[in-house]
Amino acid sequence: MGSTSAENTGAGDKSTTGVGRRALIKRSAALGLISVPTMSFLSACASGGGEDQEKAKAGKKTAKNPLGVNDGAQMEFVLFDGGFGKEYAEDAVKVYEKNFPEAKVDFSATQKIQSTLQPRFNQGNPPDLIDNSGAEQMDMGVLVGKNQLADLTPLLDAPSYDDPGKKVRDTLRPGIVEMGQFDGEKVWILYYAYTVYGVWYSQKALDSLDEQYPETWDQMLAVCAKAKKKGMAGWTYAGKYPYYLPFSLYPMIGKVGGREVLDAIDNLEPNAWKHPAVKACFEAYYELYKKGYVLKGTPGLDHIQSQTAWAQGKALFLPNGSWVENESAKVIPADFGLAVSAPTGLDSSDKLPFGTIWASGGEPFIVPAKAKNGAGGMEQLRIMLSEASSKNFTSKVKSLTAYNGGTDGIELTPGLQAGVAALDKAGDNVVNPRLQDWYVQLQKEKIGVSGLGEMMAGRITPAEAIKKIQGFADETAKDSSIKHYKHQ
């Protein structure tokens, strides 16, 4: 656009004015035309054949090397450099290098998983181990559907790093192996971090109301009423991303109606959302809105803003995951008494006991099918699933890992401690709804934003929300461009 001003200097010179502006119009039009559809082309250049790379020769299987890693082969490991940082992985790489002194490890950490790795999948030369996480996560369903991932069963059946008598799969927390499956027995993903979802609150605030965490919905309403009298809202949530609500709503549905209800929802069965348990839970949540127990303005808050309002004591309860402790560390006061509880149920007629909680894996690690040194990638994972590596992770980044245990002898933060306690209380009653990894669009923008978000903002009733969501689920079930999954 600089030509306009250049032109002005010669304003008196009539002969030069004509060309500049005409050209400018055309040029700006052309420029715009380039820039607008670029989005769709970014990926367009990525496709186009490529030979599969030659695989590294298998090494000799020994007790110390059960996966038969080739000591001389290079291993490439790409980590998502997010909230957990990269130190924990670097430490694990050091162990690998120590165990296989001849091998060279090519370790890199990036936030741009998709931009760096999508072309390499397209060319058939992906790295050996990937932490496929973050905003640029590659769609797992598509990767599995297109046979891009290696089955991790050999890793799960290998002896664990600490105890040769125990298989790796027996050292993992509940739900981890199942989460890595899509359809059938094969395990494609190993979730390394372990997240506890539930209702997060301040023990101090609850104490000041002279209340305990409510176990039935009547008690919940009573606590909220008490809080309201003190000028405190009962609930707030990430209004701009209402798919945070399911973190407490789904396990509540599971508690009220049993696991089958959640499984039917995940399996996109017809009328799954019309189950009485779903209706009862939706109505319970809607009552929070109706009675004015939801912090005013919540539908316009994003996750950080809602967490901040909650940490400032403007609201009592917040549906969230265990990352909230780290994410809001700066705004949570020292004497906050951060705690998490399994969601409140309806009453004593619920199918599962109080304590039923949603916990599942985070930080999905994958080994590509076309990796050169897939065994090396799996061995690296086996090292990370050792007790020592797991402890290292927990003490460094304040999160649990898929390794069942690994919390003894290290100091836990309040949130982490509360999470461990909640898991202990839950025992086997851990539910694991899968919509958020199987059908991202359905879970986030359809159920979350258009269904639950609208209901909790009071713009539609529970009955309307259920009808709408069932419609979305049916649409997804019918959509042939989406791969469908079922609980095993």
Added chain:
Amino acid sequence: MQHGKYRFIVGFLAVPLGLYALFVIWPFIQSIYYSFTDWTGLSPDFTMVGFANYERMLDDDIFWKSLQHSLLFALLLPVVTIGLALFFAFMINVGGRRRRGGPVISGVRGSAFYKIVYFFPQVLSIAIVALLFAFAYNPDSGAINSVLRAVGLDGVQPLWLGDPDLALWAVMAVLVWSTVGFFVVLFSAGMASIPAELYEAALLDGANRVTTFFRVTLPLLWDTVQSGWVYMGILALGAESFAVVQIMTTGPGGPDYSTTVLVLYVYQKAFRDGQAAYATTIGVALLVVTLAFAAVVMRLGRRERLEY
């Protein structure tokens, strides 16, 4: 020497045209090709599916909603932004009161200061602008609702981005705020090149500010306005609208699809849902819309050139 002259020109044009063909035309063709496949974007294998993606698109409610919003952006944003920018530029350059001993034509008092103020948002990246406004629109503790409370309007506390009836307008306001300064400067430059004699003549004939603007300034500025129009429309269809919707809105694209736009939908399909082929199909639709917009503006705006 005619022959040699063309060879000379071709010599200069070959490289840029080649680059243009490689990096602009070729991706266009590729993208149109991919829209007929079932490519996921995550693996190298795909098959041809004919018009399946296009059929799906015509049946896709979210696509139609996005298209509707994009068209609204393309029609409304240029009108508002350019209208405002023309008004500001006129006041800064021409609209001032005549001061004793000063030039015949001048802007309002402090116009140099205003010019900088208007241009200031242009210095900030659109991502930062969007983030700042996301904070300002916070219904609980954001600047806007706080001001409303401060002046006693406690009852008026809109949800802004959380309200499907307001969200799209809130997003548009941000785009206007962040782009109007650029056009103020652009039009100021254009106005500065209009000879002062024309204004003097108009003033002697007793023209007031409104008449001067519509009879003198606007006709002489028409070419600049027209190019600004195209530029703004493309901005509204493309990257800028993507950035604000992606960063600011519920979901993003919500609440209840009230702010989704075509570029956002392309991005979500390609990079969230692993449906690159379908995304390119929507990209092709966006290309058609953009071309149509440019063609319409060029045609409607065609006028006799004024020499001065």
